[in-house]
Amino acid sequence: MKKIDQFKAYMKKHEWLFQCPICQEAMSVEENRYVCGNNHSFDIAKKGYVNFMMQPVKTKYDKTLFEARHHIIESGMYSPVHKEIAELVEGSHHLVDLGCGEGSHLAHIRQRVPNPLTGVGLDISKEGVMTAAKNHLDTVWCVGDLAQTPFKGSAFDTALNFLSPARYDEFKRILSPEGRLIKVIPNSGYLKELREAVYGDEPYDNQDTVELFESNMKLVDRKRVTYQMPLNQDLVTSLVKMTPLTWNVEEDLDVELNEITVDLDILVGVRE
Ligand SMILES: C[S@@+](CC[C@H](N)C(=O)[O-])C[C@H]1O[C@@H](n2cnc3c(N)ncnc32)[C@H](O)[C@@H]1O
Ligand SMILES: [Zn+2]
Incomplete structure (x- = not known):
C-alpha cells in the first residue's frame, strides 16, 4: 500500500475524533480531504499529515530546530522521561500530543505502552x-x-x-470526563550547563507554570525526573540548535560540554 493510502486508511478509521475547527460540525474523509457538513475542507497531504490551519503561520521553530530535536531525542536523552510517561499512559486508548513538534516523544511513548493506543499529534509548525x-x-x-x-x-x-504552551480551556474540552492531562515542564536544573554557557548563572523556577496548571486542573500527580546524560561534540551541536534558549545568541556559538542535566516535572491533572 502506498504511504498516502496507508495514512488515509488510518485517518478514515479515526475520523470520529475530529470536528471542523471553523464550524464545529462532524467531519469525514473524502478523497484527499477532510470535509465537514458545511463543506469546509482540509487537505490530506501526500506526505502523511492534515493541515487544519486557515492561514499558514510562520514560527521560529524551523526545520533545523526540529532535525536537531529529532537527533537528540533519538539519542535516548529523554528515555527515562518516556518511561515514566508510558507508565502513566498505560491502559488509555486515545492519546493526543498537543505541541508534538517532530513527533518523536509521542512515538517513543507509544512504543513503550503494551496496549493498542491511537496516536494523534498536533503542532502549529508545518x-x-x-x-x-x-x-x-x-x-x-x-x-x-x-x-x-x-x-x-x-x-x-x-x-x-x-x-509546549498550554491552553487549558481547549485541553479540558477535548479530554473525556475521566481524562488526564500530562504536562512536562522544565525544573531548575533543566539544560543548566547550556544555560550557564550561554547566559552565565541565571536561576530558573517553574512555580508560575505550576500555579497556572493548578488554577485550571486538579493536580493528581507530580513527579520530578532528574539525571545527567553524557554528550559528544555531535550531540552538543544538536543541543545548541534544538532549543529556544539559544535564539538570541550569535550563530557560531562555541560551547564545550561533556554532560547535560535533564530536570523535568511531569504534572498530571484531571478536569475539576
Ligand atoms: C519547545 S517545542 C517542543 C516540541 C516537542 N513537544 C518537543 O518536546 O520536542 C514547542 C512546540 O510548541 C509548538 N507550538 C507553539 N505554539 C503552538 C500553538 N499555538 N499550537 C500548536 N503548537 C504550538 C511549537 O511549534 C513547537 O513545536
Ligand atoms: Zn465546517
Missing part, C-alpha cells in the same frame, strides 16, 4: 509535523493551533503537552 510524518506512519499528524483544535469534545482519554 516543518515539525512534516518531519513527524516522514518518520512515523501510524499516527494522525495534524498542523493546527492548540488553542482551537480540530478535535471533538471528550475525544481523548490522555493529552500530552511536552515543553
Whole structure:
C-alpha cells in the first residue's frame, strides 16, 4: 500500500475524533480531504499529515530546530522521561500530543505502552509535523493551533503537552470526563550547563507554570525526573540548535560540554 493510502486508511478509521475547527460540525474523509457538513475542507497531504490551519503561520521553530530535536531525542536523552510517561499512559486508548513538534516523544511513548493506543499529534509548525510524518506512519499528524483544535469534545482519554504552551480551556474540552492531562515542564536544573554557557548563572523556577496548571486542573500527580546524560561534540551541536534558549545568541556559538542535566516535572491533572 502506498504511504498516502496507508495514512488515509488510518485517518478514515479515526475520523470520529475530529470536528471542523471553523464550524464545529462532524467531519469525514473524502478523497484527499477532510470535509465537514458545511463543506469546509482540509487537505490530506501526500506526505502523511492534515493541515487544519486557515492561514499558514510562520514560527521560529524551523526545520533545523526540529532535525536537531529529532537527533537528540533519538539519542535516548529523554528515555527515562518516556518511561515514566508510558507508565502513566498505560491502559488509555486515545492519546493526543498537543505541541508534538517532530513527533518523536509521542512515538517513543507509544512504543513503550503494551496496549493498542491511537496516536494523534498536533503542532502549529508545518516543518515539525512534516518531519513527524516522514518518520512515523501510524499516527494522525495534524498542523493546527492548540488553542482551537480540530478535535471533538471528550475525544481523548490522555493529552500530552511536552515543553509546549498550554491552553487549558481547549485541553479540558477535548479530554473525556475521566481524562488526564500530562504536562512536562522544565525544573531548575533543566539544560543548566547550556544555560550557564550561554547566559552565565541565571536561576530558573517553574512555580508560575505550576500555579497556572493548578488554577485550571486538579493536580493528581507530580513527579520530578532528574539525571545527567553524557554528550559528544555531535550531540552538543544538536543541543545548541534544538532549543529556544539559544535564539538570541550569535550563530557560531562555541560551547564545550561533556554532560547535560535533564530536570523535568511531569504534572498530571484531571478536569475539576
Ligand atoms: C519547545 S517545542 C517542543 C516540541 C516537542 N513537544 C518537543 O518536546 O520536542 C514547542 C512546540 O510548541 C509548538 N507550538 C507553539 N505554539 C503552538 C500553538 N499555538 N499550537 C500548536 N503548537 C504550538 C511549537 O511549534 C513547537 O513545536
Ligand atoms: Zn465546517
